[in-house]
Amino acid sequence: MNRPAWTPRQSVAQECARRGPAQVVDGCVALLEGREVDGELVLALGGAPARWAVAGGEGGPDYWLRVWAARGLLYVWDDSATPAVLAALSDEAWRVREMAAKVVARHRLGDALPAVAARADDPVARVRAAAERAVVRLTNDRA
DSSP states (O other): OOOOOOOHHHHHHHHHHHHOHHHHHHHHHHHHTTOOOOHHHHHHHHOGGGHHHHHTOSSSOTHHHHHHHHHHHHHSOOGGGHHHHHHHTTOSSHHHHHHHHHHHHHHTOGGGHHHHHGGGGOSSHHHHHHHHHHHHHHHTOOO
16 A cells, blocks of 8 residues: 655545545544544545555554545545534544644635634643634634
């Protein structure tokens, strides 16, 4: 399963070309919800660091799967993913919360405003900063 060294955006675009955007979004949602997906999608979303998750070996905590899934939603989107992103704003792993806030900002998910605003008191500075950017984007940026 050797993959070229693509950026996450390029890898998601390649995976969308291979299986279709709707399937990639569905896979990202499945991972955010803690469900299993095929190894090729995990590698497309996580790149080389995801090999441990596919091979079943040691290498990282499972929350990375949710981080990679949320990151994938930065580059491919469908409104059907909104509930999973809203739930991810309250994930136990701060990296997932941070990435979910970035998704909210990127796709201007107005329904997420209360949930992302609630992250203003998150114990992790990076989550607070991402949430603040999302709130600004949702409330002030009309471009």
